[in-house]
Every structure is written in structure tokens, then in C-alpha cells.
Ligand SMILES: Nc1ncnc2c1ncn2[C@@H]1O[C@H](COP(=O)(O)OP(=O)(O)OP(=O)(O)O)[C@@H](O)[C@H]1O
């Protein structure tokens with residue numbers, strides 16, 4: 001038997017596994033690295049987060065990714081080169097973190113590597129006549145390169161199985177959120193404010209699990225970041241929402257932005273910067289006669305758009321005035337007071353707390369989720385949530401690469 005397969009069998013039978021979860025999201029701010037100890041699997045999974053860091057990307061790394069990121073037309077050679085290059089880069093970043101944390105790679109059981117999404121093409125978004133109904137998504141940063149570079153067995157490319165089983169390849173948060181954060185005490189809404197905003201609805205543990213699902217709601221920070229970069233190239237984002245808080249929402253522009261059919265589409269749904277990018281904003285500005293709107297008012301309007309997108313999806317689930325479950329926020333947007341303020345206005349009566357209150361640091365949550373998926377891939381079973389109306393595929397996800 002291949003020694004790596006024997007090692008995998010042994011790992012599957014251990015009471016716990018030490019897993020490095022990796023996530024590089026749509027904001028291109030860096031690689032999130034979460035060193036997790038996961039005990040058990042399935043509904044019995046227990047998390048101990050040992051270490052977490054976001055390794056920032058340099059301007060050069062961002063520039064390389066942006067050559068292909070969310071673009072319909074790219075150099076195929078560049079795309080091909082980026083796949084191993086990102087795998088190797090992520091491996092080096094993992095090794096750097098382990099060195100800082102004084103953890104030997106030999107003491108890590110698995111790496112769970114999401115890679116970098118460069119294009120997300122759910123059927124409702126691409127509308128290519130030759131591929132009607134086909135959902136697709138592409139992540140770069142090949143798992144063999146991560147395994148070879150770190151010397152650690154690597155689980156990667158999680159989204160393809162979800163697609164193959166009839167999903168849109170996202171959001172995968174449903175599974176990890178369900179396994180780690182379901183509570184017998186309360187129903188929960190786990191709201192992640194990343195480049196794209198999404199939430200997971202978790203009914204009370206013990207209630208009908210098939211009601212659990214995740215959906216994207218529209219832009220989170222992606223349009224805010226793109227807009228600030230266009231006006232103030234020296235800045236990556238609107239720190240603490242200062243510029244947005246100094247601006248005023250333009251109702252005409254907001255109305256045109258919200259007119260996009262994505263916001264009225266049934267749940268669950270996924271999207272990306274392919275749709276919510278500069279072209280969408282420029283078209284809405286042209287249509288509303290706001291091409292010359294100042295940066296502060298633009299940002300205030302885009303914050304309102306993100307909050308309104310979340311609120312519309314939430315109301316699709318709970319009705320216009322229905323009571324809401326407890327809301328727990330994560331992702332970079334959870335640090336933005338302008339966005340949180342707008343969300344409170346749009347969802348009056350909801351209680352908001354950070355996922356910190358649940359023992360999950362908000363910036364680490366997505367990287368932890370991929371560690372949970374890798375744990376299930378090796379030691380678990382398909383998570384059967386799916387009989388509900390939201391059709392969450394019952395699959396384990398990820399492809400396994402070993403060094404050597
Ligand atoms: N202090 C802050 N004030 C305002 N915005 C912030 C702050 N900190 C982070 N952000 C926002 O959060 C973004 C990063 O968020 P995050 O890392 O959750 O995104 P991501 O994981 O790349 O996205 P996704 O979940 O869509 O893949 C930044 O680009 C910025 O817009």
C-alpha cells in the first residue's frame with residue numbers, strides 16, 4: 001500500500017487531527033491561515049483554534065492575481081502559470097507561519113487549501129447558451145504544489161464536488177457552520193461580510209436540520225474596495241468606514257443598483273465580483289446621472305447597497321416583519337462601523353454580535369471552515385442536510401494530494 005494512503009487511514013482513525021485551514025478570499029487581502037485541532041467529526045466535531053494569521057499579499061501578488069481575477073478574457077498562459085505559482089506561494093506562507101508559531105510541519109496532519117477563486121460562473125450569471133444550466137467555478141493554487149511545498153498531506157479544490165452534486169460550488173459555509181455552530185439554545189444567522197456577503201441560517205439544533213442553508217446576498221466589501229482603489233490608489237479599503245460615514249446615500253443610484261435581478265432571485269444563490277464589479281457600478285452611475293458623484297457619497301451608497309442586499313435575502317427567509325434569529329457577524333466588513341450601522345437600520349430588532357461570542361474569531365472563520373471540510377473528507381461522512389427546500393448536497397468535499 002502507498003505509505004500516504006496508510007497514513008490517511010491512520011489519520012482517519014485518530015481521535016483528533018491538527019489541520020491548517022487556508023482561505024484566500026475575493027478581497028485579495030492575503031492568505032488566512034488557521035491552525036486548528038479538530039477532535040471527532042460530524043456533529044461531534046470540537047474545534048480548538050491554536051493559531052491564526054492573515055499573511056498579507058504584496059502589491060505584486062495582488063497584481064498577478066488581478067491579471068485573471070473575475071475577467072472574461074485572460075491570457076491562458078498567465079492563468080496556467082498562476083496555478084502552480086499560487087500553490088507554491090501558499091505552501092511557503094504556511095511554512096512561514098509554522099516557523100513563527102514554532103510548530104514543525106511533521107506535527108501537522110493536514111493542510112486544507114481553498115486556493116484562490118479567480119472566476120465564479122453559476123448558471124444564472126454566465127448565461128452562455130452552449131452551457132445552459134451549468135454551474136462552474138475555478139480556484140487556483142494546485143494542491144499537489146501545496147503538499148509538495150509543505151511536506152503535509154493536502155486536501156484542496158473543495159468546490160468541484162459541490163458542483164458535481166448539483167450545487168453552485170458555494171457557499172460551502174453551510175457545512176462547517178452547521179457542524180461547529182448549531183446550538184440547542186437558539187436559531188442563528190451567521191453573517192459573513194467578506195468581498196461578497198453571505199449568511200448561513202442554522203435552525204436550533206434538534207429542530208429540522210434540513211432548514212439549514214447558506215446563500216450569498218450580494219456585494220459585501222468588493223465594490224467598496226474597488227471604488228476606493230479607483231479614487232485613492234494608495235488605499236486598500238475605507239478604514240473603519242470613515243469616508244462612507246462622511247457621505248450621504250444617493251437614492252437614485254441606490255435604486256438603480258438594487259434593480260439588478262440578483263437581489264430579487266430566489267435563495268440560495270451565489271455571485272461574485274464578475275457581476276458586482278466596476279462595470280455594474282459604472283452602468284448604474286450612467287443610468288442615474290451620478291457619474292460625477294463624490295467618493296464619500298459613492299461609498300455611503302455602496303454601504304447601503306451591501307446592507308440592503310443582506311436585508312432583502314434575510315427578509316426572503318423570515319418575511320417582512322417576522323422575528324429574526326440571533327445574528328453573528330464575521331469577515332472583514334464586521335470591522336466596518338458604517339456597514340454595521342446600515343445593517344442595524346435595515347434589520348431593526350435583530351441582535352448583532354461577532355462570532356467571537358461563539359468562540360470563533362471573525363477573521364478566522366472561513367479558514368477554520370475549510371479545516372472542518374478537510375476533517376470530514378478524511379474522517380467523516382457526507383453531511384446530510386439536504387432534504388430541505390434548499391437542497392444542500394450531501395457530500396464530503398476536497399481532493400487529496402500527498403508529498404512524494
Ligand atoms: N477596519 C476596517 N474597516 C473597514 N473595512 C474593513 C476593515 N477591516 C477589513 N475591512 C474590509 O474587509 C475586507 C477583507 O474582508 P475578508 O478578508 O473577510 O474578505 P475575503 O475573505 O477576501 O472575502 P470573501 O469572504 O468574499 O471571499 C477588506 O478588503 C475591507 O474591505
Ligand SMILES: CC(=O)N[C@H]1[C@@H]2OC[C@@H](O2)[C@@H](O)[C@@H]1O[C@H](C)C(=O)O
Pocket residue numbers: 025026117120137169170171172173174194195196197198214216270271272366
Ligand atoms: C466562489 C467563491 O469563492 N465564493 C466565495 C466568495 O466569498 C464569500 C462568498 O463569495 C462565498 O460564496 C464563498 O466563500 C465562502 C467561504 C463559502 O463558500 O462559504
